[in-house]
Amino acid sequence: MDIKPSRSVGDKNERGRRHVNNMVCSYWLRGRCNRNPCRFLHQELPQNTHYQVSNQFRKNCWQRNPDSDSKSASSLTSLDRSSGSTTPKCTSASNQSHRNNRERTLYSDQKGEWDSTNLRCSSSQTRAGSSSGNGITQKADKCQYLHSWFKGHGVFKLAKLNGHIKAISGIVLPSGSEKLYTASRDGYIRVWDCHTGQCDGVVNLGGEIGSLISAGPWVFAGIKDVVKAWNIESCADLSLDGPVGQIYAMVVDHDMLFAGAENGTIYAWKPSKETNAFELATTLGGHNCAVFSLTVGGGRLYSGSLDNTIRVWDLNTLQCIHTLKEHASVVMSLVCWGPYLISCSLDQKIKVWFATEAGNLEVTYTHNEEPLYQGNGVLALFGMFDSEGKPILLCSCNDNSVRLYELPSFTERARIFAKEQVRAIQIGPGGLFFIGDGTGQVDVWKWQAEPTSLAS
Numbered sequence: 001m002d003i004k005p006s007r008s009v010g011d012k013n014e015r016g017r018r019h020v021n022n023m024v025c026s027y028w029l030r031g032r033c034n035r036n037p038c039r040f041l042h043q044e045l046p047q048n049t050h051y052q053v054s055n056q057f058r059k060n061c062w063q064r065n066p067d068s069d070s071k072s073a074s075s076l077t078s079l080d081r082s083s084g085s086t087t088p089k090c091t092s093a094s095n096q097s098h099r100n101n102r103e104r105t106l107y108s109d110q111k112g113e114w115d116s117t118n119l120r121c122s123s124s125q126t127r128a129g130s131s132s133g134n135g136i137t138q139k140a141d142k143c144q145y146l147h148s149w150f151k152g153h154g155v156f157k158l159a160k161l162n163g164h165i166k167a168i169s170g171i172v173l174p175s176g177s178e179k180l181y182t183a184s185r186d187g188y189i190r191v192w193d194c195h196t197g198q199c200d201g202v203v204n205l206g207g208e209i210g211s212l213i214s215a216g217p218w219v220f221a222g223i224k225d226v227v228k229a230w231n232i233e234s235c236a237d238l239s240l241d242g243p244v245g246q247i248y249a250m251v252v253d254h255d256m257l258f259a260g261a262e263n264g265t266i267y268a269w270k271p272s273k274e275t276n277a278f279e280l281a282t283t284l285g286g287h288n289c290a291v292f293s294l295t296v297g298g299g300r301l302y303s304g305s306l307d308n309t310i311r312v313w314d315l316n317t318l319q320c321i322h323t324l325k326e327h328a329s330v331v332m333s334l335v336c337w338g339p340y341l342i343s344c345s346l347d348q349k350i351k352v353w354f355a356t357e358a359g360n361l362e363v364t365y366t367h368n369e370e371p372l373y374q375g376n377g378v379l380a381l382f383g384m385f386d387s388e389g390k391p392i393l394l395c396s397c398n399d400n401s402v403r404l405y406e407l408p409s410f411t412e413r414a415r416i417f418a419k420e421q422v423r424a425i426q427i428g429p430g431g432l433f434f435i436g437d438g439t440g441q442v443d444v445w446k447w448q449a450e451p452t453s454l455a456s
Helices: 078-083 092-100
Strands: 150-152 155-161 168-172 179-184 188-193 199-204 211-215 218-223 226-231 237-241 247-253 256-261 266-272 277-284 291-297 300-305 310-314 319-324 331-337 340-345 349-355 361-368 378-385 391-397 401-406 411-417 422-427 432-437 442-447
Touching: 150 155, 168 422, 168 432, 179 211, 179 432, 211 247, 218 247, 218 256, 226 247, 237 277, 247 300, 256 277, 256 291, 256 300, 300 331, 300 340, 340 378, 349 378, 378 422, 391 422, 391 432, 401 422
Parallel strands: 168 211, 247 291, 291 331, 331 378
Antiparallel strands: 150 411, 155 442, 168 179, 179 188, 188 199, 211 218, 218 226, 226 237, 247 256, 256 266, 266 277, 291 300, 300 310, 310 319, 331 340, 340 349, 349 361, 378 391, 391 401, 401 411, 422 432, 432 442
């Protein structure tokens, strides 16, 4: 930060008034006064608290990525700059560097400034709030010290997108599109330009959005008692009626759209060539409570519910062929990965299922999440491959973190922290992935090397 010249007791400020009661500026003593002139004394050179690093507090904080310590502030993207960061105020040189890099996009290979320092924050030093369970000081955005939102290696934060005021419930990047769509419980869908990071449009659905998916040129949003559908190529706008209650999960298989509703029913629509609309084909009943997760794979539809069960449906007959009851709490998310089904629950467990020769599904492995506090459930799963072709499972927990696990060992590669719980995860091209938290913020992360392919 720029150091302002100190003033003696007898000096007058530029307004012609003496310093107030000869009092020394407390902000100046902490190295944070930005007023020139200041009506309080700047009597002695303050210690620069931005750059204090005390070894006794290092054990209380996550280490920042050491591989990126040498990166300069000029590597910030324009999105990072527009949305602010927790770093100290830039000098004029770094500001000029930021201006020169405004044209960088979400597809940039440049590493952000988020992991470019080892400076840490201690709640006892900053007094900004008590330390939370995940090692991040509360009120971090207002703290003068840097905060690490990442532990591990291999990924870095590229940008953050702000605009929603409630939890993110869905993120999609339609195939072939240069627009990112985000949905929130605030009732709005925001459309973001992937080259500028600016919000190009806002759609008000008039009610809480429970889920958002895309398939081809279609974008589907689930709200209470209806599914909204848009074709981004033809601009067709449809309403799919029939559901009862909020829509929490949707999935598309070939020419059929499935939606899981609050009443425990799964609704299925097929497109009609005659009417150029979607017609309700059938409903699948069996769950006793709301359906929270849906996925398809191997000719099967899998549904996870608030009733703690997973139901397996034959896509040819649309009949339930198995009911899995291994979880002790709500089944929050399901992923089909090759011959495996991966499920997670609020019971703090991730289960890997495999089909036997008899056609039954059995648990081959159970991963227990070690809670940072009591009752640490698992909220969402998503899969992708890293640059070496290793499968990586992104796992969101309700301790406000996202863990990145190597499969099949479940070795933790990295951990990302958010301000609130993350319930929406999506992956994109070029090693991008997106996480949306409970504050309405969407963070854009990137693998240091481009992944070879995406999970099925």
